[in-house]
Amino acid sequence: MTEVTRSPKGPGSVVGRIADVLQLLQDSMPIQRRIVRPGDSVYQVGQAFGTLYVVNSGYYKMVNLSGEGREQVVGLYFKGDWLGLDGIATAHYTCDAVAMDTGEVWAIRYDALIQAAAHTPALLTALHEAMSRELTRDHESMLSLCTLPADARVAGFLRYWAHALAQRGQRTDQITLRMTRAEIGNYLGMTLETVSRALSRLARGDVIRFSEKGRRDIQIPQVDALTAFIQSTVAPMAAAVH
Amino acid sequence: MTEVTRSPKGPGSVVGRIADVLQLLQDSMPIQRRIVRPGDSVYQVGQAFGTLYVVNSGYYKMVNLSGEGREQVVGLYFKGDWLGLDGIATAHYTCDAVAMDTGEVWAIRYDALIQAAAHTPALLTALHEAMSRELTRDHESMLSLCTLPADARVAGFLRYWAHALAQRGQRTDQITLRMTRAEIGNYLGMTLETVSRALSRLARGDVIRFSEKGRRDIQIPQVDALTAFIQSTVAPMAAAVH
DNA sequence: CGTTCATTTGAGAAACCTCAAGATTGGTGG
């Protein structure tokens, strides 16, 4: 375990760990702050790699483009997440990182990071944990894509978003999605109509509620209900044991 | 197009780079060699993380298990690939790494690797490239899963396997799959019957051929035909421009 | 040389997609 100055949020908490990494970077590295607006690209596919970006605020999607125009959202990113890790191997970014809201990213030169890590090993730990976390997250995405029906994937998406907010100390009973139905559908491997129908069914079953403010504000009375719903779609006969 | 066949061992070739990494590890790190047999786990989910494994020979799959028994193959690994990277973030492995054939992996203590990297920076580069490559590969998997019909995903799987062999200096016109139809289907998000039908259709269209030796030996006269097939499924009306 | 597992193929069912029409929302200019 690396010994980093702990944030006031409490040692060991996820909120604290995310804040700690940002603090650590700020203290030990040359950081270039960059404000982005909705739709801005942090970096684009094909661009020469050289810098990593750590999210300080805002919401971001990573979009993979195939040669012939197929387009795929392959990841969502929040405060404390790292962008640009895909570019290390080939020295070119392989995706577009797009801001879904106004926010701030911290640009960090990869070579400078490696140098600074020589006398601040915690930097290396932070980088490796970020990459490892993303691998695990990708694997969970594949698990959802391949084993869950559409409604459960949407429920899983909401749970993931709520969990990401909770980890960052924000309330999770009411979340505001930064994505259109089409973007959600692309991320989850279904059409926008299927997303809409899935949300309607979840609302009908009282797993979620739509706020009066608009269809992108969703109330989640209890996150556990989402988990229960997902499990019910995959093992509907769990009680029938004899 | 990658030029692998021309000078398989030449400097700068992919074959050379994979061999170089193995050589580097061997020269600069304490390595523990470990022989595995088909079905053996290199490591298992939940186990405490501590060591990474680099494939020296054999074929491996990474399997993600959800709590309730859902099971998902999330990656395939060949010579030179790293196993165990998912364990860094949480200090516990999050998947099972399973050998699909007899082979040898090199066990490397993560902390020893970090220490050795202090005076051999190339070790760090190799680790980061491995993680970054896997991220990019995961993104490509998601792209396939979400945007391609079943037949094209099977074609993409064969192309991926052939490409992996070509990068390692092996012939690619005849490949022996180490996976059952059920495993392939799990990896590609479809049932074993759909895999079987897709292979039959590819054979009928002469994109592949079955060897007389058995249904797991597949001849690929030209890898480009697989690419053409994939593109034909996603843009069938490409010629109709007016 | 039988037993077991893997594979192929068919027929019907289910999930999801496509196409289409309204309804709602958010932004913009009058």
Place this chain on the structure above:
DNA sequence: CCACCAATCTTGAGGTTTCTCAAATGAACG
């Protein structure tokens, strides 16, 4: 503040892909 426009969202009906269930064939192994 209101009216309008463009984009987004919802819902329905019908079509397509893929899954499920089933049976037969082929391969592997003691």
